[in-house]
Amino acid sequence: MSEPTATCEKKDTVPGRSFRIRIEKRLETPAWWNAVTPVISIALALLFGAIFLKLTGYSPITVYKIMFKDTFGTRYGITETLVKASPLLLSAVGVSMAFRMQLWNIGGEGQIYMGALAASWVALTFTGLPKYIMVPAMMIAAAAAGGIWAFLGSAPRAIWGVNEILTTLMLNYVAIFWVEYFVYGPWRDPTAFLFPLSPVFPKAAWLPTFGNTRIHWGLIFGIIAALGVGLLLSRTKWGYEIRVIGENPSAARYSGMNISRNIILVMLLSGAISGIAGMCEVSGIIHRLQAQVSTGYGYTAIIIAFLAKLHPIGIIIVSLLFGGLLVAGYSVQIYGIPADIATMLQGSLLFFVLGVEALAQYRIRVIRN
Amino acid sequence: MPQEDGNIVEMHGITKRFPGVLANENVTFCVRSGEIHALLGENGAGKSTLMNILSGLYKPDEGEIFVKGKRIQIGSPRHAIEAGIGMVHQHFRLVENFSVAENITLGMSTPRFLLDMAAIEDEVLALSKEYGLQLDPKAQIWQLSVGEQQRVEIVKMLYRRADVLILDEPTAVLTPQETRELFATLERMKETGRSIIFITHKLEEVMQVADRVTVLRAGRVAATADKTDVTSRQLASLMVGKEYSPTLPGKTALETAPVLTLSDVTAYGDRGTVALDGVSLEVKAGEILGIAGVAGNGQRELTEVITGLRKTTSGTISLLGQDITNRTPLEVINSGVSFVPEDRYGTGMAPNLSLVDNVILKSYRTRIMCKGPFINYDAARRQTQGLVEQFQVKCAGIYSRARLLSGGNAQKLLLGREISSDPKLLIAAYPTRGLDIGAAEAIRSILINQRNQGIAILLISEDLEELMRLSDRIAIMYEGKIMGTLDRDEWDIERIGLLMAGVRDVQHEEALT
Numbered sequence: 001m002s003e004p005t006a007t008c009e010k011k012d013t014v015p016g017r018s019f020r021i022r023i024e025k026r027l028e029t030p031a032w033w034n035a036v037t038p039v040i041s042i043a044l045a046l047l048f049g050a051i052f053l054k055l056t057g058y059s060p061i062t063v064y065k066i067m068f069k070d071t072f073g074t075r076y077g078i079t080e081t082l083v084k085a086s087p088l089l090l091s092a093v094g095v096s097m098a099f100r101m102q103l104w105n106i107g108g109e110g111q112i113y114m115g116a117l118a119a120s121w122v123a124l125t126f127t128g129l130p131k132y133i134m135v136p137a138m139m140i141a142a143a144a145a146g147g148i149w150a151f152l153g154s155a156p157r158a159i160w161g162v163n164e165i166l167t168t169l170m171l172n173y174v175a176i177f178w179v180e181y182f183v184y185g186p187w188r189d190p191t192a193f194l195f196p197l198s199p200v201f202p203k204a205a206w207l208p209t210f211g212n213t214r215i216h217w218g219l220i221f222g223i224i225a226a227l228g229v230g231l232l233l234s235r236t237k238w239g240y241e242i243r244v245i246g247e248n249p250s251a252a253r254y255s256g257m258n259i260s261r262n263i264i265l266v267m268l269l270s271g272a273i274s275g276i277a278g279m280c281e282v283s284g285i286i287h288r289l290q291a292q293v294s295t296g297y298g299y300t301a302i303i304i305a306f307l308a309k310l311h312p313i314g315i316i317i318v319s320l321l322f323g324g325l326l327v328a329g330y331s332v333q334i335y336g337i338p339a340d341i342a343t344m345l346q347g348s349l350l351f352f353v354l355g356v357e358a359l360a361q362y363r364i365r366v367i368r369n
Numbered sequence: 370m371p372q373e374d375g376n377i378v379e380m381h382g383i384t385k386r387f388p389g390v391l392a393n394e395n396v397t398f399c400v401r402s403g404e405i406h407a408l409l410g411e412n413g414a415g416k417s418t419l420m421n422i423l424s425g426l427y428k429p430d431e432g433e434i435f436v437k438g439k440r441i442q443i444g445s446p447r448h449a450i451e452a453g454i455g456m457v458h459q460h461f462r463l464v465e466n467f468s469v470a471e472n473i474t475l476g477m478s479t480p481r482f483l484l485d486m487a488a489i490e491d492e493v494l495a496l497s498k499e500y501g502l503q504l505d506p507k508a509q510i511w512q513l514s515v516g517e518q519q520r521v522e523i524v525k526m527l528y529r530r531a532d533v534l535i536l537d538e539p540t541a542v543l544t545p546q547e548t549r550e551l552f553a554t555l556e557r558m559k560e561t562g563r564s565i566i567f568i569t570h571k572l573e574e575v576m577q578v579a580d581r582v583t584v585l586r587a588g589r590v591a592a593t594a595d596k597t598d599v600t601s602r603q604l605a606s607l608m609v610g611k612e613y614s615p616t617l618p619g620k621t622a623l624e625t626a627p628v629l630t631l632s633d634v635t636a637y638g639d640r641g642t643v644a645l646d647g648v649s650l651e652v653k654a655g656e657i658l659g660i661a662g663v664a665g666n667g668q669r670e671l672t673e674v675i676t677g678l679r680k681t682t683s684g685t686i687s688l689l690g691q692d693i694t695n696r697t698p699l700e701v702i703n704s705g706v707s708f709v710p711e712d713r714y715g716t717g718m719a720p721n722l723s724l725v726d727n728v729i730l731k732s733y734r735t736r737i738m739c740k741g742p743f744i745n746y747d748a749a750r751r752q753t754q755g756l757v758e759q760f761q762v763k764c765a766g767i768y769s770r771a772r773l774l775s776g777g778n779a780q781k782l783l784l785g786r787e788i789s790s791d792p793k794l795l796i797a798a799y800p801t802r803g804l805d806i807g808a809a810e811a812i813r814s815i816l817i818n819q820r821n822q823g824i825a826i827l828l829i830s831e832d833l834e835e836l837m838r839l840s841d842r843i844a845i846m847y848e849g850k851i852m853g854t855l856d857r858d859e860w861d862i863e864r865i866g867l868l869m870a871g872v873r874d875v876q877h878e879e880a881l882t
């Protein structure tokens with residue numbers, strides 16, 4: 001017979017002892033949990049990965065050692081981590097902006113591609129521009145393209161309430177097809193044999209790098225974007241509206257805020273930031289447009305935004321961690337271990353963060369009789 | 370150890386904890402055969418919890434229960450009904466698309482492959498006649514009014530041969546007439562030897578219908594007494610734990626120009642049916658216009674059309690002579706309308722944001738609250754501190770989340786915010802709903818104060834006593850129409866009640882009474 005209790009408690013009596021253990025829901029999760037949960041989640045994810053490695057015949061300790069040493073122990077590892085973190089950071093800031101308003105923009109990937117496409121168009125069309133005009137022009141074009149792409153994904157939501165998860169996701173494929181169209185078609189570099197590559201950009205369209213590393217200004221843009229968005233959300237009127245709409249749209253409507261307009265503005269900004277991530281990839285690293293601009297940065301950015309609980313500083317930290325994970329994945333490949341171990345760790349990280357988060361809502365109490 | 374022979378139910382030492390709340394603490398509660406026993410207490414006193422334990426929905430952490438002299442464990446509602454205990458919950462548990470008779474037999478422990486619906490319908494009809502509970506056994510639940518649904522729940526319990534019937538705040542959803550009919554039914558059930566436990570927080574109902582009363586306060590029993598031994602004043606004091614003064618600061622009648630005027634306003638509700646049907650009314654400066662009516666008769670839509678949250682289909686709304694029909698919510702706010710919505714956490718606040726962020730919800734655009742595109746959080750903090758002190762909002766700090774405020778404190782903050790913008794018109798929808806007496810009184814005196822300072826107030830409430838205490842005039846709504854507007858010297862509870870039930874005609878009124 002089922003028992004329709006509405007309580008969320010569970011009672012266990014331990015025979016022969018004079019206390020009971022009770023699991024009950026917390027009314028409020030204490031603040032220190034926010035710091036502890038990521039640590040526990042990372043530990044659990046590593047443990048999970050270790051079991052998996054063990055089962056497939058690798059020594060987890062050795063693999064983790066290699067991963068850690070090659071990533072954080074070498075100059076190459078560190079600079080590559082920063083290189084990989086740059087697009088992740090930008091795109092994660094972009095999507096987190098939309099998530100704040102409960103807009104599930106999962107179109108970061110497509111916005112990156114469109115940003116790269118528009119930046120490439122500027123670089124390949126206005127070849128004579130000096131750097132100080134070329135770079136800003138590429139940025140503006142990339143931001144506009146990314147923003148419009150996100151807008152296309154959200155306009156149906158703002159107007160008819162269509163779920164933006166589907167629209168933004170589908171537009172990712174469309175964006176990738178556009179880039180392919182150009183690199184296989186009109187922009188194909190005749191000197192690159194049959195590879196789908198555009199011609200190399202003029203030097204003026206290359207983002208400056210730091211010293212002789214591959215780290216480019218995209219990292220700075222990412223940090224500025226994270227801090228800027230943090231300031232925007234916590235200090236400005238517009239940021240306040242975004243927070244209220246995200247928390248309670250009825251209260252926002254009640255207080256006279258224009259929700260549709262905000263959906264569109266936030267999506268424009270969100271897409272613009274991801275668009276700049278795409279521009280930084282072509283202008284800072286590849287220096288030309290190719291069919292694959294991003295290896296799923298726009299999707300990883302979603303995980304990063306969630307792990308960081310949409311907090312700007314958290315996003316910077318988690319982006320670095322995930323950049324490192326990508327590099328670590330490549331580094332173990334040399335030893336014959338699939339690079340997918342890094343992707344698996346990313347996935348299990350998200351899983352454990354969500355799990356630990358859910359558990360953190362409960363507490364265990366011992367009641368003595 | 371059952372104590373007394375005449376007791377059909379005895380609960381001893383019942384304790385029930387919820388996370389962070391001690392809902393019942395060492396409660397002893399006994400019901401005699403053939404009595405109407407009122408269980409009185411403020412919201413949150415633990416009445417529903419205690420009765421949910423008796424009806425098998427919750428298990429007590431401590432304590433024992435005796436029914437008809439035998440100690441039993443009530444593990445589920447089915448156990449309870451087998452022991453003869455049936456409960457009609459605050460929220461009904463009926464299946465919308467099933468008929469009355471089907472709902473009544475649904476889930477019974479005697480399964481039959483061939484339900485003889487006709488026989489069941491006859492039996493249901495007989496029961497409903499016997500107890501004066503008018504019902505059509507063939508009607509589907511969704512066709513029924515709330516009052517009728519309640520009758521279905523009662524007949525359902527009678528059909529299952531409950532001899533202890535628990536009713537959880539049954540009158541909250543009824544008009545005064547329906548309440549009277551319900552009381553007559555309870556008397557009839559009492560005559561047939563059944564016991565009735567009647568949960569309420571309304572004193573006058575206890576005085577009207579109960580034989581005995583148990584008062585719960587903060588999870589404990591404050592007293593159990595025969596009704597004839599107590600006055601309603603004593604009960605009120607027992608309920609709130611302090612001397613209760615039902616009088617409010619004096620009022621000064623003012624003759625002033627109308628602030629809000631609605632003429633012939635029509636609007637659709639969420640389901641596309643007409644929710645407001647040619648509503649005309651006026652609220653003058655320095656008066657409280659009360660809106661009486663059973664919830665769901667257009668009150669919510671009325672507040673929404675005035676505040677710009679819902680479009681009208683015809684008619685005009687004007688504020689101080691200026692047309693505000695179908696303006697945006699922002700334009701209405703800027704023209705001086707404040708609004709305490711009925712759903713305070715769902716609409717009036719962003720519960721996960723801080724008190725400060727909630728206080729600036731309406732004022733973050735104003736010149737004092739911002740510097741260019743930035744919000745002046747210094748000013749916001751000062752404003753919040755000011756409100757918290759002025760209205761004695763108990764909180765864990767102004768940066769704690771609003772959802773941690775208790776209902777009364779949340780409402781004080783919300784009302785404080787709404788009047789701090791010096792509105793011309795204040796709309797307050799069910800401002801004291803769910804609050805304990807102390808907080809409710811605080812809210813009421815704030816409203817009276819505002820009125821005395823010349824603000825026009827539109828007060829919507831389902832508590833007639835409250836409306837009659839606070840209002841200068843009362844308009845009664847029924848099915849989206851204003852049935853009438855009565856001045857202080859014209860109204861009495863009967864007259865308002867009839868209008869609430871949709872009876873407008875005077876002769877009809879006499880025929881009914």
Ligand SMILES: Nc1ncnc2c1ncn2[C@@H]1O[C@H](COP(=O)(O)OP(=O)(O)O)[C@@H](O)[C@H]1O
Nearest residue numbers: 006007387390392411412413414415416417418
């Ligand atoms: N299922 C539940 N989970 C947690 N707390 C509850 C639950 N039910 C009731 N409470 C709490 O127990 C207290 C008593 O509630 P209740 O019995 O519903 O009071 P009443 O019916 O007298 O208004 C309240 O503080 C309420 O918040």
Ligand SMILES: [Mg+2]
Nearest residue numbers: 416417418459
């Ligand atoms: Mg209750």
